[in-house]
Amino acid sequence: MSRLQSNCLIAAVTVAIMAGYLLHLNIGCLNQEKKEAAPGEAPCSQSYEAPDTIEDLSKIPQDIRRFAAMIKETMGTDEQAQVMQQFHERYFAPWTTPEPLFNVSTVTEQVKMFAERTWYGENRQIVEPERMQGLLALADLDRLPSMNQLGIVIKPTFIRILPTIRPFYETPDDFPFDQLQFSEIKPNEPIRILHATKDGAWLYIETSYANGWIEPDAVRVTDESLQKRMIKAPRVVIVRDFAIMQTERGDVLPQPKIGTLYPLVQEEPDHWLVNVAVAGSDRDAALATARIAKNNASRHPLSFSPEALTLIGNELLKTPYGWGELYRNRDCSATTRDFFLAFGIWLPRNSLKQITSGPLVSLANLSSIDKEKLIREQGIPFRTLLHQKGHIMLYIGLDGEKPIVLHTAWAFRYKRMNCPENKLVIGRTVLSTLEIGKELPLSKGTILDRLDRMLLLPVMPGERIEKDQTSHEEKKLILPPL
Template sequence: MSRSHFGLVLALLWLAWFAGCAPKSPHLLETSTQIAPFLKQVSGPLPKTQEKRLYADFLARYYRPWQLDELDTTAETASWAVRHYAGKALFAENRRPLPKARFDAWVENADYEAFNTLKRHAIVVHPTSLRLFPTRRPIFYDPSLPGEGYPFDYNQNSAIKACTPLIVSHLSRDGGWAFVQSPFALGWLPVRDIAFVSEKQIETIMRLPKLAVLKEYIPVYDGRQNFLFYAKMATLFPWAGEEEGFYKILVPQKEGGSLSLSRSLLPKAWASAMPLEMKRENVGRVASQLLGEPYGWGGMAEDRDCSAMTRDFFAPFGIWLPRNSKAQAKAGKAIDLQTLSAKEKERIILKEAVPFRTLLYLPGHIMLYVGKQEGRAYAMHNIWGIRTGNGGRYIVGKAVITDLWLGENLPEADKASLLIERIRSMNIVVEF
């Protein structure tokens, strides 16, 4: 053997020995986007009487804006964001302090003195964003701080889907924005994204059965196959009939300032009649569309945050949830866990929680319990990140399945901030 070959062999042997003896880096964050291992823990379908009752409640809440003669709140409540953010150190999209003159102009344009003077029913004609101030510009806290900056735009209230019913309070001074009450939140929408509806159109839409989109981000066309918008899962359409392989649906379009209903087709593989039966294959079908989606604070970039994910999980089954996590934690039967140790919390969750029907709440975050594996409780949730000991974040940034001890092996993790440590309650949204 030549000297060069001998040296190469020695080097390879040394590398093999070193690799075998060197400490292995632990797999620090165990996350998954595979729902299949948990589907065997899905309970049987709901009794038809309960399914019918829940769906009736869903429709009543969904169509509530069209049952109102005016917004059922006050100008003071509607303008809370003005008082909340006034005087705070705010930052703009360029990471520089937000000019006070810009903020003041937004407030003046909002014209809350005109609150509840228009009082007209409307509908969302394509997906958009509900804003706290009448502007698309963002509001950030200091982007140099952990957990601040993009995507945490505090002007973003919620994403809002096409076909969503509205009642309009008034328009901004410049006429470009409408202050609205949707089924789940108040805020500002661009006037170009809404259309005013007649009482006859309301009657038609409410009378027809509903289809829920079960596939993420599908293209929607008008009756002449002109593209209109992309619809996310849990978008609802009025169902006007069927033909081979397709549902006939009504889609909203705008003519002038008013609604025009266009007939279109939706592949049957992309949607289902509501309420969807809450059985194993349907639970898997819905959950698999939500998993892996990037985290989107308040619906930023048309992605979901934690409470939007849980809301859209339950919606196709005809089960209503409020928009924010704190309100969702009060749905159904709530069980207080905050005085218990981490191990006691998990013990009760494993004993009492019903997979795919139970929410786990901690301040600022909510998760869907999906069952257990090897003695641990697992949840499906859209999460931004794990808090670290230095006040920073280890970014997850998407919808995943994890146990409740996520980050326990992460050396820099703040152990007091693990999910299990911070859980305050669980609530069984749907009981038998």
């Protein structure tokens, strides 16, 4: 046999062996697929694609105007005065109460328990124990509180659970849910400074609604005269996000969001002249005078008029989703809180604290039909909060017989038979029914299925408040939530 014939024979035998091996693999794969699929069920179809547009969002105009136009319930003068007194007391509580607003020992224990869990960093890897221990050592929690100074915020900043800007995620692919991100604090907000890290690079503070770590350049210490000016002056409130502000000297100030409050100095034809907290000498705060265009701010509080409701509601509809107000966006409870701030109604920061801040109406154990009926009969548009675990919404009225809500949501989870679970990201503030996404095979049912509580606002002084058993954790919203 020639060398050429010998090589050809070897090649033929090799091809035959490989073909048999590949055939064996294919049969094995087919058998495996058959094993994974239940009897009588087809394997997952990879060709399925979720719709680009959620049905609710195409059918319901994303405009508050027609719902606001139907408003009949308004607050009387006496009721408004009581609400504003209550708002005033709570907003300035960091300056007017003798003790910290939050239980310091409870906070310390919660943070230590938080640190014992497994977390993933921005590189999708487990956070090393050494890094966690380093953060705890830096925080020096056993000495909290080591300070007691009254201060004020001079620029928007974020409150963090631990003194670091680096994120902690529950899973490697859990963006944007950085569990260290708590909330944004607005400029001019009163705070109490309670502690500092060993290196002085972070301060532990509390506002009237939140507590945690911030970077020191965002706050300054206040004296008694500044506090009196802030407390006693009439105020204006920002009604459009990221309003442009300049001092009388022409200095551009950090852009505030809806709900930011400023003491009024003078009203001009086209502008408001207001006081703004800025850095003074050393670590002290000073008040500068700045101008805001009148279309960006109004006297505080706004009235519950169709015009004001439309203005604030439609402005909030422009907001992308931001867990803990990450990137200066909003999550569900930031949206409801900022909405009511403009109207002089104070709310806590997270969804469970908000819904338990007054005498709530239970919707648990009711049928979907009965839930909607109760909302139609007892809910007051633009003054009613609806809650399911981990998510809060503002009821704004009816579309036919269906309750409509304004809410900020991240995504839907859905799962087709024999297929992995998927999610369809919304990532913004929307108007919808309580059955948004029902055209998808939702993993855990609709919002309406899981709706559990309703609260009418404002909660008047003397009304029974539900016992608050929450910490500063708020579940991220995957609709329906995990």
